[in-house]
Amino acid sequence: MGENESHLCFRVAGDYDAIRAYHKEMNCVCFENTAMGLYFINDPDDYWIEILPQK
Structure with missing residues (x-):
């Protein structure tokens, strides 16, 4: 995630x-x-979005 570790x-x-x-x-x-x-997936602005199972 580079220097920006904020994500959804x-x-x-x-x-x-x-x-x-x-x-x-x-x-x-x-x-x-x-x-x-x-x-993780990239959004159109190149932010990372974490995807997890419901569990």
Whole structure:
């Protein structure tokens, strides 16, 4: 995240794997940590948005 560690985070209430696949198809996944079960996408202004499963 560089020097700006501020970001948004959303939890996915539905099918997390399907949403992750959709974001990968859109080519907006900028970082993925499968061990922690999370990933980040870039918004149009290049801010990172964290995506988590609902759990």
